[in-house]
Amino acid sequence: xxxxxxxxxxxxxxxxxxxxxxxxxxxxxxxxxxxxxxxxxxxxxxxxxxxxxxxxxxxxxxxxxxxxxxxxxxxxxxxxxxxxxxxxxx
Amino acid sequence: xxxxxxxxxxxxxxxxxxxxxxxxxxxxxxxxxxxxxxxxxxxxxxxxxxxxxxxxxxxxxxxxxxxxxxxxxxxxxxxxxxxxxxxxxx
DNA sequence: GACAAAGTTTCCCAATTTTGAAACATTAGT
DNA sequence: ACTAATGTTTCAAAATTGGGAAACTTTGTC
Numbered sequence: 576x577x578x579x580x581x582x583x584x585x586x587x588x589x590x591x592x593x594x595x596x597x598x599x600x601x602x603x604x605x606x607x608x609x610x611x612x613x614x615x616x617x618x619x620x621x622x623x624x625x626x627x628x629x630x631x632x633x634x635x636x637x638x639x640x641x642x643x644x645x646x647x648x649x650x651x652x653x654x655x656x657x658x659x660x661x662x663x664x665x
Numbered sequence: 666x667x668x669x670x671x672x673x674x675x676x677x678x679x680x681x682x683x684x685x686x687x688x689x690x691x692x693x694x695x696x697x698x699x700x701x702x703x704x705x706x707x708x709x710x711x712x713x714x715x716x717x718x719x720x721x722x723x724x725x726x727x728x729x730x731x732x733x734x735x736x737x738x739x740x741x742x743x744x745x746x747x748x749x750x751x752x753x754x755x
Numbered sequence: 756g757a758c759a760a761a762g763t764t765t766c767c768c769a770a771t772t773t774t775g776a777a778a779c780a781t782t783a784g785t
Numbered sequence: 786a787c788t789a790a791t792g793t794t795t796c797a798a799a800a801t802t803g804g805g806a807a808a809c810t811t812t813g814t815c
Contacts, residue, residue, distance in 0.1 A: 576741045581671035582773085599792060609775060614792055616773095624748020633782050633791040641748075643740035650733035651666045658714020658730075672803085689762060702804060704762055723761040723812045 579623035584608070585616050589648075592626060592639040599635055669713035674698070675706050679738075682716060682729040689725055 579585060588602055597605075603613035617637050620626045625641045669675060678692055687695075693703035707727050710716045717730045 576745050577667055577670040577676075578772095580667035584773095586667070600790085610792065611776080611794080612774065614794090618793085624744050624751070630782095630792095633789095635792060641744045643744060647737050647740050650731075650737050654714050654731040654733060655666050661714075668802095674803095690760090699805065700762065701764080701806080704764085705803085708763085720762095720812090723759095725762060 576623045576625070579619050579625060582616070584612075585620055586648075588613075588616060588620065588637075589625065589639065589644065592637060593645065596629075596636045596638045598637070602637070666713040666715070669709050669715060672706070674702075675710055676738075678703075678706060678710065678727075679715065679729065679734060682727060683735065686719075686726045686728045689727070692727070 580589075584606060587606060588597075591597055591602060591605060599610055599613050599617060602617070603610045606613060617626065617628070621628060621637075625639070625644055626637045627640045628635050628637050630636075670679075674696060677696060681687055681692060681695060689700055689703050689707060692707070693700045696703065707716065707718070711718060711727075715729070715731045715734055716727045718725050718727050720726075
């Protein structure tokens with residue numbers, strides 16, 4: 576699961592999914608990457624249990640499912656920020 | 666930070682550090698890897714703000730600092746387990 | 756000073772991951 | 786049936802990451 580989170584693009588996608596569901600082509604356009612890459616990233620997030628997909632015709636919508644991921648991200652942010660301070664000026 | 670967590674050996678080290686501080690050579694011995702590798706992994710954990718190091722003579726002791734990492738691990742475990750169930754039998 | 760112990764850094768190679776293009780489904784609409 | 790739109794998969798190249806051995810620091814001891 577941490578491997579799934581260990582890529583800026585996938586973090587970006589999770590942040591997009593925080594507010595609403597997105598289909599692959601929308602996320603690809605937002606991120607400025609080809610559909611194939613977006614599909615593969617989303618597939619990894621799905622394997623990690625962080626998102627779910629649902630088909631609507633030709634579209635596949637991805638939704639954020641893991642409820643604790645946002646808390647997790649907040650924890651990560653706080654940790655990183657406080658360690659930055661220490662590493663610089665204390 | 667998630668990159669720092671995205672390696673089994675570093676998770677192993679964090680679990681060791683849950684109970685007490687360890688020096689590099691102790692962790693290397695526990696993990697069965699050379700000191701150089703252990704040092705590099707610990708360096709990444711330090712850069713991510715997850716551990717701190719303190720020198721005692723020639724020894725360098727590493728200590729777990731990020732208080733939320735353990736909650737984070739619990740969250741991760743719960744998420745992974747519930748998604749496994751879904752992916753198998755629902 | 757010489758030596759040993761503990762860590763770090765460097766160098767190079769192996770392994771993994773990421774990327775983009777193209778081929779391949781699948782579904783919808785005409 | 787044909788075409789367009791959306792996703793997924795495959796493949797090879799590119800990029801990143803990890804691993805081990807040796808060189809190098811630094812500190813403590815004799």
